[in-house]
Amino acid sequence: xxxxxxxxxxxxxxxxxxxxxxxxxxxxxxxxxxxxxxxxxxxxxxxxxxxxxxxxxxxxxxxxxxxxxxxxxxxxxxxxxxxxxxxxxxxxxxxxxxxxxxxxxxxxxxxxxxxxxxxxxx
Amino acid sequence: xxxxxxxxxxxxxxxxxxxxxxxxxxxxxxxxxxxxxxxxxxxxxxxxxxxxxxxxxxxxxxxxxxxxxxxxxxxxxxxxxxxxxxxxxxxxxxxxxxxxxxxxxxxxxxxxxxxxxxxxxx
Numbered sequence: 001x002x003x004x005x006x007x008x009x010x011x012x013x014x015x016x017x018x019x020x021x022x023x024x025x026x027x028x029x030x031x032x033x034x035x036x037x038x039x040x041x042x043x044x045x046x047x048x049x050x051x052x053x054x055x056x057x058x059x060x061x062x063x064x065x066x067x068x069x070x071x072x073x074x075x076x077x078x079x080x081x082x083x084x085x086x087x088x089x090x091x092x093x094x095x096x097x098x099x100x101x102x103x104x105x106x107x108x109x110x111x112x113x114x115x116x117x118x119x120x121x122x
Numbered sequence: 123x124x125x126x127x128x129x130x131x132x133x134x135x136x137x138x139x140x141x142x143x144x145x146x147x148x149x150x151x152x153x154x155x156x157x158x159x160x161x162x163x164x165x166x167x168x169x170x171x172x173x174x175x176x177x178x179x180x181x182x183x184x185x186x187x188x189x190x191x192x193x194x195x196x197x198x199x200x201x202x203x204x205x206x207x208x209x210x211x212x213x214x215x216x217x218x219x220x221x222x223x224x225x226x227x228x229x230x231x232x233x234x235x236x237x238x239x240x241x242x243x244x
Contacts, residue, residue, distance in 0.1 A: 022170075022173055022174045022177045022178070022230075023174075023177040023178050023225070023230070024174075024178055025174065025178045026171065026174050026175050026178060026191065026192070027170060027171045027174040029167065029171065029193070032167040032168070032170040032171040032174070033167045035164075035170055036164065036165050036166055036167040036169075036170045037165075039161045039162075039164035039165040039170065040161075040162065040165025040166070041165075042157075042158065042161035042165075043158050043159075043161040043162025043163075043164075043165040044158055044162070045151065045154040045155045045158040046154070047158075048144075048149060048154045048157055048158045048161065049148065049149045049151065049154040051144055052144045052145075052146075052147070052148050052149040052154070053148050055144045055145040056144070056145050056146055056147045056148060069148065070148070071151070103145070105239055108144075108145070108237050108238075108239050109237075109239065111237045112234050112237035112238060115230050115231075115233045115234035115237065116230075116234060117227055117230050117231065
């Protein structure tokens with residue numbers, strides 16, 4: 001339980017999702033807390049657009065300096081990217097003046113699994 | 123575009139999702155607005171637990187009167203289920219005294235598709 005607090009949806013370094021599909025059983029309060037954090041981060045239109053900008057960028061990585069087409073100021077871009085990072089959806093690395101962001105693919109996979117229709121698969 | 127406003131994520135009655143996978147390209151402001159509404163609805167721990175309660179219930183349908191194990195009062199349960207319905211994640215039907223909720227499976231599929239890693243598939 002203790003290391004589950006380090007990363008909200010995944011155990012360290014591996015693709016072990018925190019939670020079963022939402023269709024499988026009632027979530028525990030702790031599972032709901034962790035999964036809700038990720039959904040909440042994507043629950044803002046500007047953040048969702050920014051996430052799509054990073055996730056769809058060739059090379060899977062994008063410099064903050066290259067994001068200018070979402071209609072918000074650079075400080076707002078930085079603010080929202082930080083929120084996405086804090087929610088565990090993006091990772092970042094500072095190189096020189098700029099911060100570079102990338103999507104953690106295993107987090108996408110874990111979120112997608114949450115939304116799998118277990119009864120349709122079974 | 124006009125009928126797209128009726129339902130937030132799906133065209134009427136069919137499984138035509140509003141948006142491509144988040145990894146495919148930058149979302150338009152309108153796509154982001156629609157998809158963010160669904161994520162936001164799941165971005166609350168109590169709502170997420172309630173959603174899992176409905177989604178995992180045998181028979182795919184549950185009476186509000188049967189949801190008592192998420193640790194919140196009945197009015198709070200009703201309030202959150204209504205929010206999930208307004209976001210297009212649940213449908214409801216009143217029969218006699220009680221309201222019955224069910225998950226729309228095509229909405230789950232559409233949300234799951236949003237989180238598909240397009241570059242991994244391609």
